[in-house]
Amino acid sequence: QKEVEQDPGPLSVPEGAIVSLNCTYSNSAFQYFMWYRQYSRKGPELLMYTYSSGNKEDGRFTAQVDKSSKYISLFIRDSQPSDSATYLCAMRSSNTGKLIFGQGTTLQVKP
Protein backbone atom coordinates (compact mmCIF):
# COMPACT_ATOMS: atom_id res chain seq x y z
CA GLN A 1 0.00 0.00 0.00
CA LYS A 2 1.31 3.44 -0.93
CA GLU A 3 1.81 6.02 1.81
CA VAL A 4 -0.25 8.54 -0.17
CA GLU A 5 -3.24 7.56 -2.26
CA GLN A 6 -4.82 9.80 -4.88
CA ASP A 7 -7.47 8.97 -7.45
CA PRO A 8 -5.88 9.51 -10.88
CA GLY A 9 -9.18 10.46 -12.54
CA PRO A 10 -9.56 11.85 -15.08
CA LEU A 11 -12.08 14.28 -13.66
CA SER A 12 -14.09 16.31 -16.16
CA VAL A 13 -16.26 19.24 -15.07
CA PRO A 14 -18.02 22.16 -16.80
CA GLU A 15 -16.62 25.64 -16.47
CA GLY A 16 -17.79 27.33 -13.27
CA ALA A 17 -18.16 24.09 -11.30
CA ILE A 18 -16.72 23.52 -7.85
CA VAL A 19 -13.99 20.91 -7.98
CA SER A 20 -12.99 18.67 -5.08
CA LEU A 21 -9.66 16.85 -5.18
CA ASN A 22 -8.62 14.49 -2.40
CA CYS A 23 -5.79 12.43 -0.99
CA THR A 24 -5.59 9.92 1.82
CA TYR A 25 -2.45 8.91 3.64
CA SER A 26 -1.31 6.30 6.10
CA ASN A 27 1.63 7.92 7.92
CA SER A 28 0.37 9.75 11.00
CA ALA A 29 3.72 11.55 11.27
CA PHE A 30 2.96 13.74 8.24
CA GLN A 31 2.70 17.37 9.34
CA TYR A 32 3.17 19.38 6.15
CA PHE A 33 0.70 19.14 3.29
CA MET A 34 1.09 20.64 -0.16
CA TRP A 35 -0.84 20.82 -3.40
CA TYR A 36 1.01 21.18 -6.68
CA ARG A 37 -0.40 21.86 -10.15
CA GLN A 38 1.36 20.37 -13.17
CA TYR A 39 0.56 21.36 -16.73
CA SER A 40 1.45 18.99 -19.53
CA ARG A 41 5.20 18.87 -20.18
CA LYS A 42 5.91 21.29 -17.33
CA GLY A 43 7.29 20.92 -13.83
CA PRO A 44 4.98 20.94 -10.79
CA GLU A 45 4.06 24.36 -9.41
CA LEU A 46 3.24 24.88 -5.72
CA LEU A 47 -0.35 26.02 -5.17
CA MET A 48 -1.00 25.67 -1.46
CA TYR A 49 0.91 24.67 1.65
CA THR A 50 -0.68 23.82 5.00
CA TYR A 51 0.90 22.90 8.29
CA SER A 52 -1.01 20.40 10.46
CA SER A 53 -4.80 20.47 10.46
CA GLY A 54 -7.20 23.15 9.33
CA ASN A 55 -8.21 25.16 6.31
CA LYS A 56 -6.33 27.61 4.13
CA GLU A 57 -7.83 29.80 1.43
CA ASP A 58 -6.11 31.55 -1.46
CA GLY A 59 -8.41 33.13 -4.03
CA ARG A 60 -10.47 30.39 -5.68
CA PHE A 61 -8.50 27.65 -3.93
CA THR A 62 -9.13 26.16 -0.48
CA ALA A 63 -7.01 23.45 1.12
CA GLN A 64 -8.33 21.35 3.99
CA VAL A 65 -6.48 18.92 6.22
CA ASP A 66 -8.21 16.42 8.51
CA LYS A 67 -5.44 14.62 10.37
CA SER A 68 -7.88 12.51 12.39
CA SER A 69 -9.12 10.95 9.14
CA LYS A 70 -5.75 11.19 7.34
CA TYR A 71 -7.51 13.00 4.53
CA ILE A 72 -6.69 16.20 2.66
CA SER A 73 -8.69 18.09 0.08
CA LEU A 74 -8.28 20.88 -2.43
CA PHE A 75 -11.37 22.79 -3.54
CA ILE A 76 -11.43 24.95 -6.65
CA ARG A 77 -14.33 27.40 -6.94
CA ASP A 78 -15.57 28.81 -10.24
CA SER A 79 -13.30 26.46 -12.17
CA GLN A 80 -11.82 27.75 -15.43
CA PRO A 81 -10.49 25.96 -18.52
CA SER A 82 -7.05 27.22 -17.49
CA ASP A 83 -7.35 25.05 -14.36
CA SER A 84 -7.11 21.97 -16.58
CA ALA A 85 -3.98 20.20 -15.33
CA THR A 86 -2.79 17.40 -13.09
CA TYR A 87 -3.03 18.15 -9.36
CA LEU A 88 -0.53 16.45 -7.07
CA CYS A 89 -0.78 16.26 -3.32
CA ALA A 90 2.46 15.98 -1.35
CA MET A 91 3.30 15.66 2.31
CA ARG A 92 6.17 15.18 4.70
CA SER A 93 6.85 14.60 8.36
CA SER A 94 8.71 17.09 10.55
CA ASN A 95 11.76 14.86 10.96
CA THR A 96 12.52 14.37 7.26
CA GLY A 97 12.89 16.68 4.32
CA LYS A 98 11.49 14.09 1.92
CA LEU A 99 8.22 14.90 0.18
CA ILE A 100 5.93 11.99 -0.62
CA PHE A 101 3.71 12.69 -3.62
CA GLY A 102 0.39 11.21 -4.65
CA GLN A 103 0.13 10.02 -8.23
CA GLY A 104 -1.87 13.03 -9.28
CA THR A 105 -5.44 13.65 -10.44
CA THR A 106 -5.99 14.85 -13.99
CA LEU A 107 -8.63 17.59 -14.19
CA GLN A 108 -10.31 18.86 -17.34
CA VAL A 109 -12.54 21.92 -17.18
CA LYS A 110 -14.71 22.19 -20.27
CA PRO A 111 -15.81 25.61 -21.56
Next chain:
Amino acid sequence: EAGVVQSPRYKIIEKKQPVAFWCNPISGHNTLYWYLQNLGQGPELLIRYENEEAVDDSQLPKDRFSAERLKGVDSTLKIQPAELGDSAVYLCASSRQGAQETQYFGPGTRLLVL
Protein backbone atom coordinates in the same frame (compact mmCIF):
# COMPACT_ATOMS: atom_id res chain seq x y z
CA GLU B 1 13.67 35.99 -10.55
CA ALA B 2 14.77 33.25 -12.95
CA GLY B 3 13.35 29.81 -12.32
CA VAL B 4 15.09 26.46 -12.13
CA VAL B 5 16.85 25.76 -15.41
CA GLN B 6 17.31 22.26 -16.76
CA SER B 7 18.94 20.94 -19.88
CA PRO B 8 18.48 19.21 -22.15
CA ARG B 9 14.67 19.26 -22.28
CA TYR B 10 14.54 16.03 -24.28
CA LYS B 11 16.99 13.19 -24.78
CA ILE B 12 16.76 10.02 -26.81
CA ILE B 13 19.47 7.42 -26.39
CA GLU B 14 19.99 3.73 -26.95
CA LYS B 15 20.17 1.38 -24.00
CA LYS B 16 23.60 0.92 -22.44
CA GLN B 17 24.60 4.46 -23.44
CA PRO B 18 25.48 7.09 -20.81
CA VAL B 19 23.40 10.22 -20.33
CA ALA B 20 23.72 13.33 -18.18
CA PHE B 21 21.27 15.98 -17.06
CA TRP B 22 22.13 19.44 -15.83
CA CYS B 23 20.30 21.70 -13.38
CA ASN B 24 20.81 25.29 -12.28
CA PRO B 25 18.71 26.17 -9.22
CA ILE B 26 17.17 29.49 -8.27
CA SER B 27 19.80 31.90 -6.99
CA GLY B 28 20.12 31.72 -3.22
CA HIS B 29 18.52 28.29 -2.91
CA ASN B 30 20.90 26.07 -0.96
CA THR B 31 18.81 22.93 -1.26
CA LEU B 32 18.61 21.06 -4.56
CA TYR B 33 16.56 17.97 -5.37
CA TRP B 34 16.51 15.47 -8.20
CA TYR B 35 13.23 13.63 -8.78
CA LEU B 36 12.13 10.88 -11.13
CA GLN B 37 8.61 11.05 -12.54
CA ASN B 38 7.18 8.09 -14.40
CA LEU B 39 4.16 8.52 -16.64
CA GLY B 40 0.98 8.89 -14.61
CA GLN B 41 2.86 9.00 -11.31
CA GLY B 42 3.99 11.64 -8.86
CA PRO B 43 7.64 12.62 -8.55
CA GLU B 44 9.88 10.39 -6.44
CA LEU B 45 12.95 11.79 -4.76
CA LEU B 46 16.30 10.47 -5.99
CA ILE B 47 18.68 12.72 -4.07
CA ARG B 48 18.68 15.89 -2.00
CA TYR B 49 21.62 18.26 -1.57
CA GLU B 50 22.21 20.82 1.13
CA ASN B 51 24.89 22.97 -0.48
CA GLU B 52 27.52 20.48 -1.71
CA GLU B 53 26.47 17.67 0.62
CA ALA B 54 24.14 14.87 -0.44
CA VAL B 55 21.98 14.52 2.68
CA ASP B 56 19.48 11.99 1.32
CA ASP B 57 20.46 9.65 -1.51
CA SER B 58 18.73 6.55 -0.20
CA GLN B 59 16.54 6.26 -3.32
CA LEU B 60 19.35 6.73 -5.83
CA PRO B 61 20.25 3.46 -7.63
CA LYS B 62 23.95 3.78 -7.06
CA ASP B 63 24.97 0.98 -9.39
CA ARG B 64 24.14 3.14 -12.41
CA PHE B 65 23.15 6.59 -11.17
CA SER B 66 25.48 9.27 -9.87
CA ALA B 67 25.08 12.93 -9.04
CA GLU B 68 27.30 15.82 -8.12
CA ARG B 69 27.00 19.40 -6.96
CA LEU B 70 30.61 20.42 -6.74
CA LYS B 71 30.35 24.13 -5.93
CA GLY B 72 26.99 24.03 -4.21
CA VAL B 73 25.17 25.66 -7.10
CA ASP B 74 24.41 23.73 -10.27
CA SER B 75 24.20 19.96 -10.35
CA THR B 76 24.57 17.05 -12.76
CA LEU B 77 22.75 13.72 -12.66
CA LYS B 78 24.26 10.88 -14.68
CA ILE B 79 23.08 7.44 -15.71
CA GLN B 80 25.58 4.91 -16.96
CA PRO B 81 24.59 2.61 -18.54
CA ALA B 82 20.98 3.55 -19.27
CA GLU B 83 18.30 0.85 -19.30
CA LEU B 84 14.91 0.78 -21.00
CA GLY B 85 13.19 1.25 -17.63
CA ASP B 86 14.98 4.57 -17.10
CA SER B 87 12.67 6.25 -19.62
CA ALA B 88 10.95 8.93 -17.56
CA VAL B 89 11.02 12.63 -16.74
CA TYR B 90 13.87 13.79 -14.51
CA LEU B 91 12.91 16.85 -12.50
CA CYS B 92 15.17 19.18 -10.62
CA ALA B 93 13.84 21.38 -7.81
CA SER B 94 15.32 23.85 -5.37
CA SER B 95 14.33 25.56 -2.14
CA ARG B 96 15.76 27.78 0.53
CA GLN B 97 17.45 25.84 3.30
CA GLY B 98 14.89 24.46 5.75
CA ALA B 99 11.96 25.29 3.45
CA GLN B 100 11.29 21.91 1.88
CA GLU B 101 7.57 22.76 1.68
CA THR B 102 8.22 25.44 -0.91
CA GLN B 103 10.12 23.68 -3.64
CA TYR B 104 10.37 25.21 -7.09
CA PHE B 105 10.58 22.77 -9.96
CA GLY B 106 12.27 23.04 -13.31
CA PRO B 107 10.56 21.89 -16.51
CA GLY B 108 12.28 18.51 -16.43
CA THR B 109 14.27 16.43 -18.88
CA ARG B 110 12.25 13.86 -20.76
CA LEU B 111 14.40 10.77 -21.36
CA LEU B 112 13.58 8.03 -23.83
CA VAL B 113 15.78 4.94 -23.85
CA LEU B 114 15.44 2.77 -26.96
